[in-house]
Amino acid sequence: MDKLRSMEVMVAVVEAGSFAAAADQLEISGVMVGKHIRQLEEHLGARLLARSTRRQSLTEVGSAFYEDCRRVLEQVRWAESAVERSRAAPQGLLRISAPVTLGNQVIAPLVAQFLQQHTQVRVDLQLTDGVADLTGEGVDAAIRIGRVVDESLVARPLRPYCMVIAAAPAYLRTHGKPRRPADLAQHVCLSHSVWQRRVEWTLDDGGEGVQWPANARLVCNHGDGLRHAALAGLGLVMQPEVLLAEDLAEGRLLPLLQDCLPPPRPVHLVYASDRRPLPKLARFVEHVVQALGAPPMPPAAAARPLRRHLRVGTGRGSLRPKV
Structure with missing residues (x-):
């Protein structure tokens, strides 16, 4: 036996x-x-x-x-x-967990770069909007959006997670532009199903908080599905900057209500603190922090939306990986 x-x-x-x-x-x-x-x-x-x-x-x-x-x-x-x-060269299997949209748009390209640099490492990348149990699921590192409350984890701050409101030019020609969050009630809005269960993004309407309309015409559990609907001119979409950045840069979508956006949320790369990181994990942490690392947001910055133009690539504040 x-x-x-x-x-x-x-x-x-x-x-x-x-x-x-x-x-x-x-x-x-x-x-x-x-x-x-x-x-x-x-x-x-x-x-x-x-x-x-x-x-x-x-x-x-x-x-x-x-x-x-x-x-x-x-x-x-x-x-x-x-x-x-005891080995200097990173090798072996590395298990990584990341949120679906951020993982697909940002972390997956970084993983590909990492594997090209470290040929003896294998990666199991799990994209899920659930919170991975690092110990119970055998995960080496995870990307998490929001505050990290588990004191047993090392949390390396990354650039904050920013939302964008946008619509296709064709939709705006027909329906006009909303001037303030209260106008959203008169527009066709597209919503992520997760928001109705555990996440709320609050817009700033002259000092008052306004929630994204609950009676959305289209509800989808995947951001890219909402993006395609917005590109087709179906309605207004609020999604992460990393998902819409290229469409905004190319003019396929136009940004709206930029002074009313929800405050950015902190992002961290977390891993267990009760053991010395293996070379494969230590190198991966260095790789991600070098590409996306940022100091923690001061309370004042976290409490207000970013007022800036969206950029694709490695501009300041962008969560796009360096290539």
């Missing part, structure tokens, strides 16, 4: 939610997953998982054993990484 492998299988079953999902994750058969769990239960003389026809759940003993397995496997990974820490 390979105890460590069986413990790894146990952890995978709990975190993946099923034998089948764990089998896919570990690239073994479902039968083999069941065999590992049975061997553990026979060896320990205790039931770890309460199984039914539809699902399985942890027993009280299984819950305690799962937590111990996680700690043991983390210690094993730490011991194995000692060899890699």
Whole structure:
């Protein structure tokens, strides 16, 4: 019996939610997953998982054993990484998590540059608007928008995340331009579905806060879908600068209400502080900070919108990577 492998299988079953999902994750058969769990239960003389026809759940003993397995496997990974820490050249697999829009527009190009410079490194880049659990999901580093409240993480500040309101010239010729946020109620607005659940962007209307209209004609869960709708002249869009910058620079979209934009939000590159970064992680952090690094925003700057022209490339305040 390979105890460590069986413990790894146990952890995978709990975190993946099923034998089948764990089998896919570990690239073994479902039968083999069941065999590992049975061997553990026979060896320990205790039931770890309460199984039914539809699902399985942890027993009280299984819950305690799962937590111990996680700690043991983390210690094993730490011991194995000692060899890699002694090497000067970055190598091995680097797992990175980033928000979808920022990751697609900015982080993915930076990852490509990084891989061209470090040929022995492999990267698993996960684009998700969820907050990755660095320890639980085995993520080496993550890009996060907003304040970082987890004191166990090292947080390197990057350039702030700025929003832009824009519309196609064809839409504006037909409907005119909004002069203040209150005018949005008379316009066709396009909205991101996430805003209705956990994110609100507030516009400044002469000192009063105005929310983006909730009765949007089009709601989409992906910014690029909203961008295409705006380019087609469907309505007004509020999206990150990094997504719309090239369309604005080329005149395909025109900026609106620039003095009323929501305050920029801080962006950080975060990674665990309880271990010395491996060369692959240390070099990646240097790479990202060199391209996007910025000092933390002072409170006064964070409280007001940016009044500036949008730029593509490496201009000040841009979150576009250096190429």
